Amino acid sequence: MAGMNDIKARIKSVESTMQITKAMELVATSKLRRAKETVERTRPFYQILGKAIDSISSLSKEENNTWFENSDSSKTLFVVFAGDRGLAGGYNANIFKLVEKLSVNKDAIWLPIGKKALEYSKHRNYNIYSELFAEAADQSVGPILSLGKIITDGFKNGEFGEVILVFTEFVSMMTQRAVYETLLPLEKPATSQVDKFETDFNPTEMLDQIVPEYVGGILYSALCESLASESGARRMAMNSANKNAEEIIDTLMLHYNRVRQAAITQEITEIVSGAEAL
Amino acid sequence: MKEFHLQIVTPDGLAYEGMVESLLVRSNDGDIEFLANHIDYITTLGIGKARIRENGKDRYASVSGGFVTISEGTATLIAITFEFAENIDLERAKMAKQKAKDILSSSTDSKTIEIAKLKLQRAISRIKVCEYK
Numbered sequence: 378m379a380g381m382n383d384i385k386a387r388i389k390s391v392e393s394t395m396q397i398t399k400a401m402e403l404v405a406t407s408k409l410r411r412a413k414e415t416v417e418r419t420r421p422f423y424q425i426l427g428k429a430i431d432s433i434s435s436l437s438k439e440e441n442n443t444w445f446e447n448s449d450s451s452k453t454l455f456v457v458f459a460g461d462r463g464l465a466g467g468y469n470a471n472i473f474k475l476v477e478k479l480s481v482n483k484d485a486i487w488l489p490i491g492k493k494a495l496e497y498s499k500h501r502n503y504n505i506y507s508e509l510f511a512e513a514a515d516q517s518v519g520p521i522l523s524l525g526k527i528i529t530d531g532f533k534n535g536e537f538g539e540v541i542l543v544f545t546e547f548v549s550m551m552t553q554r555a556v557y558e559t560l561l562p563l564e565k566p567a568t569s570q571v572d573k574f575e576t577d578f579n580p581t582e583m584l585d586q587i588v589p590e591y592v593g594g595i596l597y598s599a600l601c602e603s604l605a606s607e608s609g610a611r612r613m614a615m616n617s618a619n620k621n622a623e624e625i626i627d628t629l630m631l632h633y634n635r636v637r638q639a640a641i642t643q644e645i646t647e648i649v650s651g652a653e654a655l
Numbered sequence: 656m657k658e659f660h661l662q663i664v665t666p667d668g669l670a671y672e673g674m675v676e677s678l679l680v681r682s683n684d685g686d687i688e689f690l691a692n693h694i695d696y697i698t699t700l701g702i703g704k705a706r707i708r709e710n711g712k713d714r715y716a717s718v719s720g721g722f723v724t725i726s727e728g729t730a731t732l733i734a735i736t737f738e739f740a741e742n743i744d745l746e747r748a749k750m751a752k753q754k755a756k757d758i759l760s761s762s763t764d765s766k767t768i769e770i771a772k773l774k775l776q777r778a779i780s781r782i783k784v785c786e787y788k
Contacts, residue, residue: 577698
């Protein structure tokens with residue numbers, strides 16, 4: 378009889394866990410919808426910005442502009458976008474795996490965005506550039522743009538020679554992919570359009586003004602992509618958790634019924650054999 | 656008047672897209688106005704007002720940061736913020752102005768002051784643009 382109670386208790390505990398995962402799925406779904414809208418709004422900005430920065434960088438005739446070459450520093454700054462919370466499938470782990478792969482043979486400094494990224498880098502005693510941006514969820518355009526300025530200033534002052542952005546690209550509701558992008562130094566465009574544009578200003582000065590804004594803009598879109606991906610990943614993870622819980626409950630129910638039947642059969646046999654003995 | 660294609664993008668999305676007769680922006684050195692068939696051109700933007708003329712009617716906006724490119728007859732304005740006069744919350748801008756002023760008078764940290772200065776400029780530009788509502 379003890380077996381029956383044990384199974385009942387397990388069913389109950391699985392059911393209450395399922396309630397939590399179900400609620401989390403609902404929350405993730407509604408967050409995902411909002412985040413998806415933001416991503417779709419920021420995408421045109423990101424694409425046009427990329428094109429424009431190409432035309433501006435092609436203006437600069439100097440070969441040794443600060444923005445195009447590695448400075449003397451051998452350090453690499455990784456801007457790592459992860460989540461604030463766990464329980465989102467492989468969302469955080471995939472990002473960290475990618476950073477680890479990229480940072481082999483590199484003198485890496487971490488700039489964690491998201492509590493999980495901060496915890497991870499602290500736990501492993503990595504070099505941390507700034508802890509000011511640890512909460513991914515409440516970053517808005519303003520602080521991210523100032524982060525762009527901080528990063529470009531650091532690059533200019535030679536604190537690091539390379540800036541790599543690691544974030545999760547929001548491919549679709551079902552698919553998210555951990556990707557990286559080299560932010561700085563800027564890539565010198567292959568085709569020179571030096572004489573294409575006319576301007577009244579010094580290209581180098583223009584680049585000095587635009588690059589921090591450009592970096593900030595890219596960071597902001599990476600943040601939006603990451604937040605949408607996090608909700609997407611969490612929704613998927615919670616969805617499979619629900620399915621799994623249902624399966625477990627089904628097997629437990631079957632098991633419970635079997636044990637119950639066995640107990641009844643045993644009781645009947647006992648009574649019958651007891652009656653026979655009389 | 657001859658029209659040209661203009662696209663305005665900010666991190667919050669596409670702020671404007673359409674055919675306009677003229678685009679006036681505040682560059683670092685002063686106002687520049689673009690008309691159709693302008694030569695390919697690039698300039699960075701300061702903080703200030705912008706004006707678009709569509710169908711003979713003027714629309715004003717407050718812009719901060721970013722740049723304008725004219726390429727093959729189409730103009731692209733990329734800005735950190737771009738708000739049309741009708742979308743600006745005057746009360747909020749006034750409050751932001753006051754707040755920035757308070758910070759400027761009380762703070763000594765050079766970084767905070769720099770940020771507050773930009774905030775003040777932005778607030779002033781918004782309040783000015785509101786006059787064109």
